[in-house]
Amino acid sequence: MKTRILEPTAENIREAGRALSEGKLVAFPTETVYGLGADAFNEDAVKAVYAAKGRPSDNPMIVHISDVKQLEMLASSPNNDVYELAGRLWPGPLTMIVKKVEGIPDATTGGLDTVGVRMPSDEIARALIDAAGCPVAAPSANISGRPSPTMAQHVIDDMSGRIDYIIKGADCRVGIESTVVDMTGDTPVILRPGIVTREQISEILSKDVEIDPAVLRKSLTDESFVPKAPGMKYRHYAPEADMIVFSGRRDSVEEQIRRVKKENEDRGLKVGVILFDDNDSEEAARKFFAELRRMDAEKVQLILAGALSGNDEVGFAVMNRMLKSAGYNVQNV
Ligand code: TXA
Ligand code: MG
Numbered sequence: 614m615k616t617r618i619l620e621p622t623a624e625n626i627r628e629a630g631r632a633l634s635e636g637k638l639v640a641f642p643t644e645t646v647y648g649l650g651a652d653a654f655n656e657d658a659v660k661a662v663y664a665a666k667g668r669p670s671d672n673p674m675i676v677h678i679s680d681v682k683q684l685e686m687l688a689s690s691p692n693n694d695v696y697e698l699a700g701r702l703w704p705g706p707l708t709m710i711v712k713k714v715e716g717i718p719d720a721t722t723g724g725l726d727t728v729g730v731r732m733p734s735d736e737i738a739r740a741l742i743d744a745a746g747c748p749v750a751a752p753s754a755n756i757s758g759r760p761s762p763t764m765a766q767h768v769i770d771d772m773s774g775r776i777d778y779i780i781k782g783a784d785c786r787v788g789i790e791s792t793v794v795d796m797t798g799d800t801p802v803i804l805r806p807g808i809v810t811r812e813q814i815s816e817i818l819s820k821d822v823e824i825d826p827a828v829l830r831k832s833l834t835d836e837s838f839v840p841k842a843p844g845m846k847y848r849h850y851a852p853e854a855d856m857i858v859f860s861g862r863r864d865s866v867e868e869q870i871r872r873v874k875k876e877n878e879d880r881g882l883k884v885g886v887i888l889f890d891d892n893d894s895e896e897a898a899r900k901f902f903a904e905l906r907r908m909d910a911e912k913v914q915l916i917l918a919g920a921l922s923g924n925d926e927v928g929f930a931v932m933n934r935m936l937k938s939a940g941y942n943v944q945n946v
Contacts, residue, residue, distance in 0.1 A: 618769065618779045621737045629778045630744020638662060640754040640768045641741050642782030643733040645706045645790050645807070646761040646902070647768045648677065648751030649776065650741070653687075656718040659750050663720075665775040668757035673723035674750040675708050675791070678732050679742035687728050687748060689714045694818050695796050701817050704734035706791040707809040721750045731791055737782050753790060754779075760850045760905040760938065763788045767906055788899035789934055794822070803828065806933050808898060810926035828933060849937040852905040854885065854913045856939035860920035861946040863891055869946040870917045877915050885913035887935075894921055894928035901931055905938060 619625040621642075629639045633650060636658040640649045649666065651658035653676045663670045676687055681699050684691060688711040695709055713728035722728050730748075733739060742749050753761040754768045762768045765781040772779060792807030794814060802823045803811055815822040857873070859866045867888065874884045885908040889897035908916055918935055920943075921928040936943065 614774055614777070616769075616773045616776055616779055618765075618781055621780050621782050623740075625780070626737065626740045627744050629780055630741055630746070632777055633741070633745035633749060634747060636661075637778065638665060638776040639741065639778040639780065640772055640776060641738055641751075641780045642735055642765070642785065643677075643738045643751075644735045644785060645733070645787045646763055646785055647754040647765070647782075648675075648733075648738070648749075649754035649768075649772065650677070650745075650749040650751040652745065653717065653721050653748040653750035656720045659718060659720040662750065662752065665772065666752060666755070666757045668752065670720065671723045672752075673725055673727075673729060674721055674752050675729040675731050675793075676717075676721065677738065677742055677749045677751050678730060679739040681732065683748055684711075684730060687714060687717060687730055688712065692796065694801065694820075697818060698794075698796070698814065699732070702809055702813070703732040704739065705732070705809065706734070706787050706807055707731060708791045708793045708805075710793065710795040710797060710804070712797055727795075727797055729793060735782070735786075737780060741780065758849065758851055760852060760902040760909075761790060762906075763899070763902050767903070770906075784899075784903075786899070788902060789930055792930075795825075806926065806930035808895070808927050808930060812926060850902065850905070850934055851938055851940070852913075852916060853909045854916045856916040856918060856942060858918045858920050858935055858939045858943045859946050860922075860943055863919070863922060865946045866919045866922075869944070870919060873917055882914045883912060885911070885916045887916060887918040889919070889921060889931075891922055894923060894925055894931055897921060897931045898927060901934060 651662045691711045708729045708731040756771045763785040792809040793805035795802040811822045
């Protein structure tokens with residue numbers, strides 16, 4: 614298949630929107646990461662997304678809308694909290710899980726009776742959804758298991774020859790995927806941390822918000838955290854290289870990284886280091902996936918990363934990605 618790479622002109626967005634409505638696949642920028650879009654109501658198109666990504670088909674997709682009115686096409690009687698959050702945080706990097714209406718193909722929702730909905734703030738993304746005239750199901754536009762794409766070139770590298778169109782936008786402003794919050798119960802539950810924080814949601818709704826234990830268990834804040842979790846089954850966002858996350862006081866982390874780097878370079882390995890400014894977790898979010906991909910391109914064999922030690926929620930979201938990338942291979946120093 615020949616993939617057409619389009620500049621985001623009004624005319625090209627119209628063309629790509631028409632293609633979406635005809636069942637074709639279009640990758641497009643969002644503020645979080647690039648998405649790989651298909652008409653959410655077209656089962657064949659959605660199945661083609663799974664095939665293009667090499668993704669297991671039981672993993673549900675997020676459905677993107679460009680207007681809150683479209684929520685009614687997807688959600689069956691969403692509660693007031695959903696409208697409250699939509700009013701305050703959409704368009705933006707927040708996905709809400711709601712009970713789905715009949716008629717959304719099982720392929721889109723992985724057979725669940727719920728659906729994830731998000732209105733992106735990226736102007737190109739919203740113009741494309743408008744042009745398509747339908748809600749757009751879109752997972753991140755990477756080959757399954759690889760780091761999420763935050764630059765057009767990442768999508769070109771992964772998806773050329775596999776999909777119909779790639780809209781070439783700017784680098785993603787946020788850099789990690791949206792916060793996913795389950796809104797089907799009385800208490801919202803965060804299933805995936807992102808730059809929209811629990812604190813923000815809790816404040817807007819004036820109620821407690823939980824974090825799914827699956828997210829907490831795998832984080833450094835969990836007492837029962839086992840440094841070397843077994844199981845490649847957790848490997849996600851994975852670079853080609855082996856990866857170790859060093860956690861502890863920043864000076865100890867830096868010293869240990871220097872030591873392990875030298876040790877492995879002396880053995881002839883190509884080593885890469887990821888050490889973000891501890892006080893700027895938004896920058897870390899923006900750059901993290903791109904760093905992993907840069908190291909893959911440079912054929913790095915071992916990545917040594919410093920854990921963010923701050924306790925802020927954005928840092929927590931970045932650490933969630935970092936730990937998964939490293940397959941939970943953590944050394945406390
Ligand atoms: O920022 C984002 O959310 C990006 C851009 C393209 O919008 N999309 C994205 O999609 O990250 P994806 O497919 O890579 O991740 C979707 C996540 C998965 O963890 C999936 O399990 C969860 O959302 N999800 C989707 N629908 C769900 C549902 N009905 N119930 C529970 N989790 C759901
Ligand atoms: Mg993804």
